[in-house]
Amino acid sequence: xxxxxxxxxxxxxxxxxxxxxxxxxxxxxxxxxxxxxxxxxxxxxxxxxxxxxxxxxxxxxxxxxxxxxxxxxxxxxxxxxxxxxxxxxxxxxxxxxxxxxxxxxxxxxxxxxxxxxxx
Numbered sequence: 001x002x003x004x005x006x007x008x009x010x011x012x013x014x015x016x017x018x019x020x021x022x023x024x025x026x027x028x029x030x031x032x033x034x035x036x037x038x039x040x041x042x043x044x045x046x047x048x049x050x051x052x053x054x055x056x057x058x059x060x061x062x063x064x065x066x067x068x069x070x071x072x073x074x075x076x077x078x079x080x081x082x083x084x085x086x087x088x089x090x091x092x093x094x095x096x097x098x099x100x101x102x103x104x105x106x107x108x109x110x111x112x113x114x115x116x117x118x119x
Contacts, residue, residue: 001085001089001110001113002109002113004025006109006113008023008024008025009109010103010105010106010109011023013105014103014105014106029065030042030062031062031065031066031069034066034069035066039069040068040069040070041069041070041071041072042059042062042069042070042071042072043071043072043073043074044058044059044071044072044073044074045073045074045075045076046073046074046075046076047075047076047080047081047082047083047084048081052073055071055073058071059071059073083101088101088102088110089110092110092111092114093114098110
């Protein structure tokens with residue numbers, strides 16, 4: 001639904017009051033990007049066990065490529081375990097209320113984008 005630039009904008013806007021947060025993007029390998037930032041820890045969020053299986057495989061691959069790069073997994077609060085971008089997008093497309101699922105700025109951006117697409 002959104003370009004990389006739009007996603008970066010939404011992330012920057014919604015995290016602007018959180019100290020030490022940097023929003024960035026990369027088109028290359030994660031381990032190369034991490035090394036360019038002198039980073040040795042990747043934090044991955046998990047919603048369900050199916051997320052863990054996928055992320056665990058990714059973490060093992062990264063560990064094979066760069067043994068100095070660690071991955072930590074954090075479980076979401078149960079209130080958010082059902083959320084997915086696909087679900088939010090579909091709900092919004094059919095005029096459902098997504099205000100409890102996304103920050104206000106993101107909700108406004110979704111509404112704006114969908115108005116353009118429905119013309």
